[in-house]
Amino acid sequence: MINDELESILSEQRLTPLFMPIVNTQERSILGYEALIRGPSDSPLHSPATLFKTAQNCGRLLELELLCRELSMRRFEHLRLEGKLFLNVTPATLLEPDFRSGMTLELMERIGFDANRVVIEITEQLPIDDYDLMKEATSHYRELGFEVALDDLGAGYSGLRSWSELCPHYVKIDRHFIEGLDSALIKQEFVRSILEVARSISCQVIAEGIERIEEHRALNDLGVKFQQGYYFSRPSAQPPRELERQLFRYSNGNAASPALSTQQNLASITHRRNPIASDHPLNKAVELFRQQPDVHSLAVVDAGRPVGLLSRETCLGLYLMPFGRELHERKPVSSYMDKNPLCLEERSGLEAVSDRITRSSTKTPHSDFVITSHNQYLGIGSIIDLLKLVAEHQVRNARHANPLTLLPGSVPANEEISRRLQQKQPFAASYIDLDNFKAFNDSYGYEKGDQLIIFLAECIKKSTDDSVDLVSHIGGDDFLILFGSADWQQRCEQIQQEFQNGIGRYYNDADRKKGGIKSTDRTGRERFFPLATLSIGIALPDLQLCDSYHDVARLASDAKGLAKQQQGHSLFINRRKG
Known part of the structure; x- marks a missing residue:
């Protein structure tokens, strides 16, 4: 009966491909999607484990896999x-009697699918301990040009031996080592070791099985850029094309406020020195x-990717040893570099940069670090220059911060507007004004007035995404938000709702019941x-x-003036663009 069910599924192509995003947390983008197959929901072969085990027992594993690939690519x-x-x-499909080389490429040509977009993920649908078969499968697909x-x-055949010898483009860390990572020091050390080996063989690491924000944050702290799991998205027949920015609140890419972006600043301290290859x-x-x-140091780079750093002190120390030159001069740089x-990344936020320096083993002011652009070598920077840069920004931000709310003032806001205009980066400028604030201040006093302004600042911060939105307090009861978020209108409405929910507690019972206060106007x-609204x-x-x-500023101010002509909470969008 189970054989008949398999026959029915294969002949009628009753398989559903689902897609699960693999996320680049530094760039806040989607690297790609893993295709996952499910059998019919009402079938005993719905589970992929049961489906593939049955297919192998029936000698139809290759047929099933080819159908899975075709349906996944077409979808x-x-x-x-x-x-x-x-x-x-x-890997076991290579042992099938009907197997022949090039079947996947032929399938892609028939569908019209670009082979450069495909990553062959050697997976363990079925237990296998045959390392030679594993090696043959990897070599087979690499020779065909696939990543x-x-x-x-860390599980099954995918041990350190197969990884280090086969040198894949990507390696996925088993979910066992991700679950509870935030509180398991041994697992954290395992991940650090994996990252070190990966860097030495130019391999990208993907952490899978992330379900909790704490695990996501721990991986960010360890420097794992590519992540996958239910935290971002479950497998879906209609997967997301982009992810909510709130998911990246603890990502290292551009974690600082946009006003603290180091895109141009890191470039200013980058020394574009020629690197050296690891085998030189x-x-x-x-x-x-x-x-x-x-x-002081040379970057060691293979195929555009940094794999190490060689210091002057290391070389001099070796040459000053008795017979040091004779012993070491012909050995490869890789034997002596810091791996x-x-x-x-040149676009890392200063907040993330400062944190990385604190956790780094690089302690001396003359130590250098490598600057990359999309993981490709860009140049060398020095720790002392970077620390100066961080300090300058901290002093500058403190100098221009509003003393009441500690938010950036008009100077950082103007600079950020100029930066976005120069870089042709679309944004919405939102001018927020507190209605009836003078009457409140006159009736309740300046201390209560300051408390109301602080409350408004909290409502704004709660409703904005500090990875793409800049909130500034430009004076008095006026705030300016530079939205990078696409849902800026909903966020403004949320600010008004948050304010409406909490404003009552700043009035006494009598005024709250009357819905306002009596006071003198201007x-x-x-x-x-x-x-207040x-x-x-x-x-x-x-x-x-x-x-x-x-x-x-003129466009936003005009819009705010028109909004104030309306009673109560109001929102006006200026359709004039310039």
């Missing part, structure tokens, strides 16, 4: 998903140091003022028409 193309497609492949990933590192002899490195007396140097006449004006500046922050 991937139909959905027009971007990024790479990770296809699970069982290869090894699944479940030590005497070549020594000669480079002699030609450049001010250089775990501090590496920073002309000296006494009148009734309702409970928010007027929000929003500008959507045209990046071609607006030349400076003055243009954007």
